[in-house]
Amino acid sequence: MAKNEPKIICRNREAERRYQLEERYEAGISLLGTEVKSLREGRANLKDSYCRFEEGELYLVGAHIAPYPQAKFFNHNPERPRKLLLHKKQLKRLLGKVTERGYTIVPTKIYFNPRGIAKVEIALAKGKKLYDRREEIKKRDLERELRREAKLKRRY
Numbered sequence: 163m164a165k166n167e168p169k170i171i172c173r174n175r176e177a178e179r180r181y182q183l184e185e186r187y188e189a190g191i192s193l194l195g196t197e198v199k200s201l202r203e204g205r206a207n208l209k210d211s212y213c214r215f216e217e218g219e220l221y222l223v224g225a226h227i228a229p230y231p232q233a234k235f236f237n238h239n240p241e242r243p244r245k246l247l248l249h250k251k252q253l254k255r256l257l258g259k260v261t262e263r264g265y266t267i268v269p270t271k272i273y274f275n276p277r278g279i280a281k282v283e284i285a286l287a288k289g290k291k292l293y294d295r296r297e298e299i300k301k302r303d304l305e306r307e308l309r310r311e312a313k314l315k316r317r318y
Contacts, residue, residue: 171201174208183268183270186285187248189246191247197227205228206226209226211225213284220245228240
């Protein structure tokens with residue numbers, strides 16, 4: 163891994179299947195010390211997590227960061243809401259979009275940037291319809307089949 167590449171802790175692959183991701187933002191995240199240590203060990207999960215506005219601030223809800231084993235009783239609550247840090251202009255834009263019908267904000271990955279600071283990539287997303295998902299699956303299967311046939315032709 164190159165020095166300038168971010169170290170990805172976890173991804174939310176389910177969000178890419180369920181939603182059409184339109185705009186992506188990099189947000190800082192307000193963490194406790196034991197949460198950072200647990201993230202460095204790669205013990206996080208974004209499945210079923212989302213972002214919501216409370217009193218003009220954006221919070222990450224439903225993200226699971228496992229308790230740090232060496233912390234004993236000074237540990238954190240693994241499911242607590244965590245404040246996301248964005249510029250005021252970005253927050254206003256996201257709030258405007260979310261109040262529109264059909265938009266939501268989903269976290270796509272947690273990573274450490276090259277400076278070692280924990281970041282969350284969030285995306286403004288619109289839910290996919292069932293037929294969109296089926297179409298995507300058909301397309302993927304067709305591409306897989308074409309690759310398989312091309313591989314067989316190269317062998318003989």
